[in-house]
Amino acid sequence: MQRIDIVSVCYNCGVDIALVIEDIRKGSYPLHKIRFIVVDNASADDSVERLRAIEGIDMKIIESGNNLGFGAGCNLAMEYLSAPKTLLLNPDVNLYPDSIRNLLEFSVHHSYALIWGGRALDAQGLDDGKGAWREPTLLGIACWALFIDVLLKKLGWSIPDGYKLKAKDKYIQADAISGCFFLIDTGLLKKLNGFDPRFFMYSEEIDLCRRAREMGAKPLSTTTAKIIHHGSQTLNSINKLNYLYYHKLKYSQKYWGKHKFKVAKLLVRLATHFRIVIFSALAVFKSSTISKKQLWVDFLKIQKGWKF
Numbered sequence: 001m002q003r004i005d006i007v008s009v010c011y012n013c014g015v016d017i018a019l020v021i022e023d024i025r026k027g028s029y030p031l032h033k034i035r036f037i038v039v040d041n042a043s044a045d046d047s048v049e050r051l052r053a054i055e056g057i058d059m060k061i062i063e064s065g066n067n068l069g070f071g072a073g074c075n076l077a078m079e080y081l082s083a084p085k086t087l088l089l090n091p092d093v094n095l096y097p098d099s100i101r102n103l104l105e106f107s108v109h110h111s112y113a114l115i116w117g118g119r120a121l122d123a124q125g126l127d128d129g130k131g132a133w134r135e136p137t138l139l140g141i142a143c144w145a146l147f148i149d150v151l152l153k154k155l156g157w158s159i160p161d162g163y164k165l166k167a168k169d170k171y172i173q174a175d176a177i178s179g180c181f182f183l184i185d186t187g188l189l190k191k192l193n194g195f196d197p198r199f200f201m202y203s204e205e206i207d208l209c210r211r212a213r214e215m216g217a218k219p220l221s222t223t224t225a226k227i228i229h230h231g232s233q234t235l236n237s238i239n240k241l242n243y244l245y246y247h248k249l250k251y252s253q254k255y256w257g258k259h260k261f262k263v264a265k266l267l268v269r270l271a272t273h274f275r276i277v278i279f280s281a282l283a284v285f286k287s288s289t290i291s292k293k294q295l296w297v298d299f300l301k302i303q304k305g306w307k308f
Contacts, residue, residue: 003035004029004034005037006087011042013092014045014046020091020095021036023094024057027095027099029100031056031057039062041067062077071200071204087183090179090180093229099225103116103183106171106220113217114216115177115184116184117132117183117219118225119131119225119227120180120227121226121229129164130178131229132163132175132178132221133174134162134163135206138260146274171221172221176206176210177219196254202243202248203248272296280293
């Protein structure tokens with residue numbers, strides 16, 4: 001069994017990380033082969049004290065002093081990485097006993113990939129479609145803007161920027177692996193100089209994988225290594241919308257050229273207005289949709305302050 005470094009970024013989620021560590025204790029991967037590195041992004045609660053009190057696991061805590069976001073937070077851990085492979089693990093996941101073992105064994109048998117991920121399930125044990133991603137496209141943004149992605153999902157088809165696993169699939173080659181359960185060759189991570197810190201949250205792993213593919217990586221996602229992915233509990237709805245689509249646009253600005261970038265911005269603005277109109281109409285008949293309308297009104301206001 002290889003040694004492995006596991007990196008988690010904490011922002012007011014010490015309780016969740018403690019639960020992840022308990023999952024690791026109960027798992028089938030030898031505890032003495034694991035070093036756990038937590039980067040605390042200036043948590044305002046007792047996360048650091050709670051984590052320092054945990055015994056029986058090799059753990060280093062790095063206090064960043066500021067909320068740097070996921071990618072820049074992970075970058076702080078790089079100088080402490082010494083194992084051949086590094087697992088980036090979100091606090092918002094639950095592990096099965098064989099999650100880490102299966103992912104590491106898969107990586108040994110497919111060493112050429114250099115980046116490996118697993119299958120992300122929702123709380124009901126169903127595939128949530130967020131374990132791996134295709135390279136983002138203008139078509140993907142358009143499908144979201146016009147609700148076409150909702151129709152595709154109802155028909156059981158994959159969306160342009162995602163993958164739909166088939167029952168027979170043991171693994172798939174993916175453009176990008178989700179950062180929630182992301183195993184990477186440590187040497188490659190260091191050659192890439194880690195994540196692009198311009199991506200505070202969301203799109204950072206897609207950017208990393210794109211640069212890794214340019215260096216010869218062939219990311220793979222296996223169905224044999226599963227996790228339950230709950231989604232961040234530290235973000236409210238408006239913040240999630242803000243980070244998600246602001247960084248999608250930053251990604252498009254970095255790679256697509258100015259004309260496609262402008263179209264992408266217009267599509268996000270169109271999608272916002274479209275949803276305001278729809279929820280305004282629905283609010284006449286169903287008062288519970290008023291809050292949804294307000295969410296998109298607030299999101300429109302936030303967009304006016306975006307800087308690229």
